[in-house]
Amino acid sequence: MNRESLVAELGKLRQEIARLNGDPWSPAVERSLSLADMYLHFALWQLGEVEEVTPELQHEGGR
Amino acid sequence: MGLSPFSQKSLASKYWNEYTETMPREALDAIHLKRIRKMLAYAYERVPFYRQLYDKAGFKPEDIRSLDDFNRIVPTIDKKDLVEAQQVNPPWGNAVALPEDFCLYRFQTSGSTGVPLAIPFSYYSSHHYGEQWVYGFWAVGIRPQDSFYFAFNWGSFAGFWSAYWGVRRLGATVYSGGGLNTEMRLKQIVELKPTVLLSTPTYALAMGEKAKEMGMDLTKTSIQWTYHAGEPGGNVLTTRRAIEEAWGAKAYELYGVAEIGAIAPGCPLQTGVHLAEDQAYATVVNPETGTPVGEGEVGENVVTSYIQFSQPIIKYRTHDLVRLVKKRCECGRSWILFEGGVLGRTDHMINLKGTNVYPTAVEALLGDVRGLTSHYEIHVARGRSGDELTVKVEAQPDNPAERYGELKRQAEQLLYERIMARIAVEIQAPGTLPRYELKAKRFFDHRQH
Numbered sequence: 001m002n003r004e005s006l007v008a009e010l011g012k013l014r015q016e017i018a019r020l021n022g023d024p025w026s027p028a029v030e031r032s033l034s035l036a037d038m039y040l041h042f043a044l045w046q047l048g049e050v051e052e053v054t055p056e057l058q059h060e061g062g063r
Numbered sequence: 064m065g066l067s068p069f070s071q072k073s074l075a076s077k078y079w080n081e082y083t084e085t086m087p088r089e090a091l092d093a094i095h096l097k098r099i100r101k102m103l104a105y106a107y108e109r110v111p112f113y114r115q116l117y118d119k120a121g122f123k124p125e126d127i128r129s130l131d132d133f134n135r136i137v138p139t140i141d142k143k144d145l146v147e148a149q150q151v152n153p154p155w156g157n158a159v160a161l162p163e164d165f166c167l168y169r170f171q172t173s174g175s176t177g178v179p180l181a182i183p184f185s186y187y188s189s190h191h192y193g194e195q196w197v198y199g200f201w202a203v204g205i206r207p208q209d210s211f212y213f214a215f216n217w218g219s220f221a222g223f224w225s226a227y228w229g230v231r232r233l234g235a236t237v238y239s240g241g242g243l244n245t246e247m248r249l250k251q252i253v254e255l256k257p258t259v260l261l262s263t264p265t266y267a268l269a270m271g272e273k274a275k276e277m278g279m280d281l282t283k284t285s286i287q288w289t290y291h292a293g294e295p296g297g298n299v300l301t302t303r304r305a306i307e308e309a310w311g312a313k314a315y316e317l318y319g320v321a322e323i324g325a326i327a328p329g330c331p332l333q334t335g336v337h338l339a340e341d342q343a344y345a346t347v348v349n350p351e352t353g354t355p356v357g358e359g360e361v362g363e364n365v366v367t368s369y370i371q372f373s374q375p376i377i378k379y380r381t382h383d384l385v386r387l388v389k390k391r392c393e394c395g396r397s398w399i400l401f402e403g404g405v406l407g408r409t410d411h412m413i414n415l416k417g418t419n420v421y422p423t424a425v426e427a428l429l430g431d432v433r434g435l436t437s438h439y440e441i442h443v444a445r446g447r448s449g450d451e452l453t454v455k456v457e458a459q460p461d462n463p464a465e466r467y468g469e470l471k472r473q474a475e476q477l478l479y480e481r482i483m484a485r486i487a488v489e490i491q492a493p494g495t496l497p498r499y500e501l502k503a504k505r506f507f508d509h510r511q512h
Contacts, residue, residue: 003082038187042194046080046341048094053105054372056165056187 007047014040068207068234077395079201083341084396088389091397092130095344098369099133100124106375109160112148113377116140134346139353139365139378145322146178154181161185161373170221172321173502182221182322183373191370192221192324193228195339199317199328200233202394205259205288210236212257212286214248214266217241220501221321222292226261229325235259245273249281256285264296264306264316265503268437271309272498282311289314292325294502295423298335298404301430302437316404320383323368323376327401330394335386337398342370345399347387350409361386361421363409364401382409384421411506413443413450415484422506425454428481432474434462438496444509453487454478460493 001009017037024030034055041055067074078084086094103124106113117123120138127133148156159166166183173179184192211230215223217239230237238255240248249270252260260267267289274281289312291297297306297316306314315329318336326343327336338345347362348355356362364385368376385401392400407421414420422441429435439456458470467490474488497504 038190041187042190045191046083048083048086048090048341050098050101050369053101053369054161054185054187056161056185056372 003047007044007049010040010044010047074206077202079198080341084198084398086340086397088397091340094341096130096133099130099344099367100127102367102369102375102377103127103133103137105160105372106377110158110375112144112156112158113375133378134355137378139380140376141380142172142180142322145374146180149181150178155183155374159183159374166373168221168224170219170224170321173220180322184221184371185373188370188372189225189228190232191342192225193230193232195319195325195328195342196226196229196317197233198337198339199290199315200229200235200259202328202331203288203313203315204331205233205235207234209259209288210238210255210257211259211261212238212240212248212252212255214240214260214262214270214500216500218501220293222319222325223261225319225325226290226292226317245270246277249274249277249279252284252286253279258285258287260286260289260310260312262289262291263293263499263501263503264291264299264302264314265294265437265498266500267291267306267314268302268309269498269500271306274309281309284310286310286312288312290317290329291315292317292319294505295405295407296426296437297329298333299423299427299430301427303333305430305437318383318401318405320366320379320381322371322374323366323379323381324370326366326368329404330392330396330400332392332394334392335388335400335402336404337392337394337396337400340398343368345387347385350382350384350412356387358387358389361406383407384409384412408506411441411508413452415450415452415482415486416448418482418484420452420482420484420486424482425478425486426505428477429454429456429474432470432477434459434466434470435474435490436493438491438498440496440505440507442507442509450510451487452484453489455489455491455496457491457493457496464492 017033021033038055107124122136145158148158165185167186168184170182171179238257296302303314318327319325327338329336344367346365350363364381364383366379383405384407388400388402391397406423436457442453444451470490471488478486
């Protein structure tokens with residue numbers, strides 16, 4: 001897979017996680033999915049991308 | 064090979080992230096500009112300290128359209144600015160970007176140059192901070208099947224905590240040397256068989272001394288690499304050689320600044336440290352004028368971090384003196400090299416009758432005198448005709464006191480020939496100077512007293 005395709009796939013995965021966490025199953029599952037999103041952001045960062053500075057702000061109001 | 068968290072393809076890679084580590088300069092600079100603009104907007108929006116600073120300077124983040132704009136227009140900040148911001152409204156003042164709930168770690172600087180600076184890290188920042196270490200580990204061949212011994216007491220010193228985050232990220236094993244004295248740590252190393260020692264360079268040497276007292280031969284232990292931070296030494300040739308001889312291992316160094324990150328892991332060729340350019344931007348400037356110095360010249364490192372999300376660091380004066388090399392390194396990395404690591408501090412630079420003297424240069428030369436050790440102190444005082452420098456250095460144990468006069472003569476002559484300045488040397492008996500587990504206090508400035 002080339003870099004551009006990988007970046008696009010990672011973006012789709014983040015959108016999917018955001019959808020799943022829109023209605024959290026439990027605090028435990030919400031946190032796990034948030035961390036999965038954080039690592040996807042990290043992967044995009046390692047590929048030279050960055051949309052927002054930190055994904056943590058998407059969950060402002062609580063850790 | 065057994066199970067591994069990495070594929071065979073990844074394990075065979077000589078780079079942790081070849082894409083960024085070998086990226087051409089133009090592409091790296093494009094990423095720098097993109098990330099700088101993001102950080103400027105982030106800081107301006109969320110951090111009153113930066114908003115006030117930039118408003119006063121008369122620009123908005125969107126005015127910065129090139130690296131040249133950034134270098135010319137954006138003002139530098141200093142540690143004292145952040146300390147003052149924190150003192151107004153402790154613990155974080157008006158220099159943080161994230162609500163307190165996101166500041167999961169709280170460290171602080173040692174306070175060796177003034178009031179300690181409180182340092183927050185968010186969870187995500189801690190991952191990035193650890194990542195910088197992994198670049199260095201991977202480059203020298205350390206892999207997940209290796210194991211790290213932390214000769215460190217897990218206090219509020221961010222440096223080795225971040226190394227721990229790196230080891231966790233790499234997926235290697237952690238052995239904690241917390242709460243133990245040197246003798247107990249040495250026994251643990253024999254028992255647990257770690258392959259990597261993490262410590263300050265001076266503590267690695269102190270462990271070597273203790274091992275000799277105990278009749279232990281460290282070259283027979285499982286340690287294959289020693290990795291250092293916290294102070295210069297791992298890139299000072301004579302100190303590195305002393306560590307490598309004591310441990311029978313390869314010694315490397317990472318250059319970090321607690322409030323910024325582990326910004327520059329060691330070059331595998333041991334020529335210096337490479338700035339992790341996907342995570343930070345650096346300019347090297349004349350400390351007095353603030354203008355950039357030419358390639359190969361020594362200047363002060365001014366750093367912008369892309370990974371300090373809690374307390375953003377933008378154009379931060381580190382006061383560390385470095386020599387910038389931009390050409391692609393023989394190790395393959397395009398990331399800039401700070402040749403020889405950190406060469407000294409702007410506040411430790413001494414001018415002896417027109418000659419700039421750096422403590423690390425003195426340290427390197429002392430190691431060339433057979434019979435002297437790496438345990439030394441530098442004292443600077445105001446004399447009648449300017450600054451005067453005295454170096455106290457311990458002799459090796461196998462030197463009788465009658466030889467001290469000859470050692471003094473040799474050391475003073477070598478320092479004069481190489482530095483072209485008169486430096487007094489006082490030879491000390493073995494074990495008379497203090498030993499340190501973390502940063503060694505080497506520099507004593509008596510000029511203000």
